[in-house]
Amino acid sequence: MGNLKILHVEDDADIQEIAKLSLETIGGFNVHQCLSGEKALEDAAGFSPDLFLLDVMMPEMSGDVVYQKLKALPGHQNTPAIFMTARAQSDEVVALKKLGAIEVIIKPFDPMTLPEQIQTAFDAYSNEAS
Amino acid sequence: MNKFFILVNKLVTIRIPVKLQYVIAMLIAVIASPMVVYAVQGKTSIDSSILSPILITGLTIAYAWGIWIIRSAARTDMTPAQETAYQIEALNAHSIVTMADAHGDLIFVNEKFLKTTGYDRSDLIGKSKSMLYPDSERLLFKEIQNIIQSGNSWEGEMQVKSKDGTNVWTHTTIVPQLDNRKNVIGSISIRTDITQSKITSADKYLRKSLHLLRDEVYMFDPITLQFIYLNEAAMKQCGWDETTYIDKILYDAHIEMDGPLPIDPSQFYEMVRPLTDGEVDEMAFELLFQGKLNEVKLQLVQTEGGKPHFVAMARDISERKAFEKIKDDFISTVSHELRTPVTSIKGALGLILSGATGTLDEKAKRMLDIAYRNTDRLTLIINDILDLEKIAAGRMDFNFEPVSMSDLVADAIAANESYADRYNVSVKTFGLDQELEGYCDGDRIFQVMNNLLSNAAKFSNAGDEVHVSLYETNTSVCVSVEDFGEGIPVHAQASIFNRFMQADSSDRRSKGGTGLGLSIVKALVESQGGSIGFTSQVGKGTKFSFDIPKTYSTATVIPVGGIRQAAE
Numbered sequence: 001m002g003n004l005k006i007l008h009v010e011d012d013a014d015i016q017e018i019a020k021l022s023l024e025t026i027g028g029f030n031v032h033q034c035l036s037g038e039k040a041l042e043d044a045a046g047f048s049p050d051l052f053l054l055d056v057m058m059p060e061m062s063g064d065v066v067y068q069k070l071k072a073l074p075g076h077q078n079t080p081a082i083f084m085t086a087r088a089q090s091d092e093v094v095a096l097k098k099l100g101a102i103e104v105i106i107k108p109f110d111p112m113t114l115p116e117q118i119q120t121a122f123d124a125y126s127n128e129a130s
Numbered sequence: 131m132n133k134f135f136i137l138v139n140k141l142v143t144i145r146i147p148v149k150l151q152y153v154i155a156m157l158i159a160v161i162a163s164p165m166v167v168y169a170v171q172g173k174t175s176i177d178s179s180i181l182s183p184i185l186i187t188g189l190t191i192a193y194a195w196g197i198w199i200i201r202s203a204a205r206t207d208m209t210p211a212q213e214t215a216y217q218i219e220a221l222n223a224h225s226i227v228t229m230a231d232a233h234g235d236l237i238f239v240n241e242k243f244l245k246t247t248g249y250d251r252s253d254l255i256g257k258s259k260s261m262l263y264p265d266s267e268r269l270l271f272k273e274i275q276n277i278i279q280s281g282n283s284w285e286g287e288m289q290v291k292s293k294d295g296t297n298v299w300t301h302t303t304i305v306p307q308l309d310n311r312k313n314v315i316g317s318i319s320i321r322t323d324i325t326q327s328k329i330t331s332a333d334k335y336l337r338k339s340l341h342l343l344r345d346e347v348y349m350f351d352p353i354t355l356q357f358i359y360l361n362e363a364a365m366k367q368c369g370w371d372e373t374t375y376i377d378k379i380l381y382d383a384h385i386e387m388d389g390p391l392p393i394d395p396s397q398f399y400e401m402v403r404p405l406t407d408g409e410v411d412e413m414a415f416e417l418l419f420q421g422k423l424n425e426v427k428l429q430l431v432q433t434e435g436g437k438p439h440f441v442a443m444a445r446d447i448s449e450r451k452a453f454e455k456i457k458d459d460f461i462s463t464v465s466h467e468l469r470t471p472v473t474s475i476k477g478a479l480g481l482i483l484s485g486a487t488g489t490l491d492e493k494a495k496r497m498l499d500i501a502y503r504n505t506d507r508l509t510l511i512i513n514d515i516l517d518l519e520k521i522a523a524g525r526m527d528f529n530f531e532p533v534s535m536s537d538l539v540a541d542a543i544a545a546n547e548s549y550a551d552r553y554n555v556s557v558k559t560f561g562l563d564q565e566l567e568g569y570c571d572g573d574r575i576f577q578v579m580n581n582l583l584s585n586a587a588k589f590s591n592a593g594d595e596v597h598v599s600l601y602e603t604n605t606s607v608c609v610s611v612e613d614f615g616e617g618i619p620v621h622a623q624a625s626i627f628n629r630f631m632q633a634d635s636s637d638r639r640s641k642g643g644t645g646l647g648l649s650i651v652k653a654l655v656e657s658q659g660g661s662i663g664f665t666s667q668v669g670k671g672t673k674f675s676f677d678i679p680k681t682y683s684t685a686t687v688i689p690v691g692g693i694r695q696a697a698e
Binding site: 012014015018019021022025026057086087091094107108109110111112 | 469477478487509
């Protein structure tokens, strides 16, 4: 898998670590992680990611709000987002896709197949866009 | 003289024996004679010698006059026999009368009794009067018998059984008939029908009770939609009283239902057609009523001989809804809180097991494998509980669309491959080459297939086949999943779709699962307008079959329970 630059926002440090191992070791991606939406908004410009990987339920700022604010940053209006959620309700999945999510991954996720899932969704999006 | 006439008139209103009438006439004559003398003397100056013939003449006239007054006014010169007949006639006109002999057998019933109770005289004469007492008055009958036998009268309210089985409420006096030695030789019962006043007072009682209900009660005409009755709570809700609600119709009550109530009454008639057509006995709606969320139950009621009318009972459920939301949020939060650590555990174990963190010796790998499998189970349990909660609350959402059933079944079999491998089971398919479409939520039917396939694998013997068939009827697409395992014991078959049910409770541990699966499967299939059933033979296996409609069916918008409800 490629050199995708992924900005990962997740408030649970353990899940963050597992995702890091999965995405870097197995997926070979370039990953930058933040524990909150605020931090992500600060770091986004310096990191300039190809993709946002966002947890939905976070205490300060929920994932969907973070995404809307990230999109408002210069150069990121077309950066795609993949959401991870523990709420497996189909109405929420529909709402997130409407918001522009290219994929919604249900927790608990499988760290062995996570990189593949992300790459597949990103490729499909890129092909469609080009 | 006026006072004298009043006295006479008063006397004649009393029944006076004939002999006494002559005495009174004499008295009148004696009292009247001096007046006659005075009158003659006052007007003329005649010699007193001629007074005595005048006096005698006066007395005679006065006597005759007195007789005439009394006779003409009273006219009561009946014989005692006539008078008794007259009294009986009056009694019969007013009262229900029966007479019984010493044994309590009926020997006389009057016309009014026959008219009131519908019996023929031949139904009653010679029969025990106990036949007139309804079963509910048995104790009272005995009590009255004792009182009469002891020579006393009884008076009170009691019911009398009519020929058609209905009861007539009466006010009754029963008097014993005694011989010279004071032995009871019979009884006479005199009754007044008070059923109507009983009904009126029961009606009042009912109305009062309705007024005290906390639920709002509205009754209205099914055609004009004009209100017939509102209880206190309803009047308070609408700001009306007894004098004003009578002019109002349903639309004056400011009801909102997904927006205002249909303006055109014909739309209202259409909405309540299942009631008026007799398809359902009751319809339930959730609607905004004066700005508050209410649950309204509507019935079309017709009493015997009355006009049909709608009865609506409304209850404010805004508090209950608020509580339900808190509960939903809680369950959602708990599930999220549970999933977060499970995500970490499962993720960490998965990475270790895959060798991403270095090689493992065989024993450690086996132990980690057990831990990993059990995090899967834990996830399934959390999902099952959430699903069941949503189904129970009627909040399971379905995205209906045409779904290729052959693709769906093939996908489900593929997704379940590792599970089938674990139990060393192979899946054989029949009819999957047909292009059959079902109108359903593909994800939910996938969930159903997943459950049936994993059950089939779990309960198969190692090396067995599982047969999956796809076929159709005129209106439905059908899928069956058959295993050749141990089968479901007969005693467990009736409750196999119940929550937490597994044929053998030890299965839960040995086979895994929560026992919630089949109850969820049944609810999922039925909520999509389909049905599910099974056949099973102990020692030979089990076959589950379900069907879903090919096209949109009205059943798919009716939640389980069959009553149409307004959207929240």
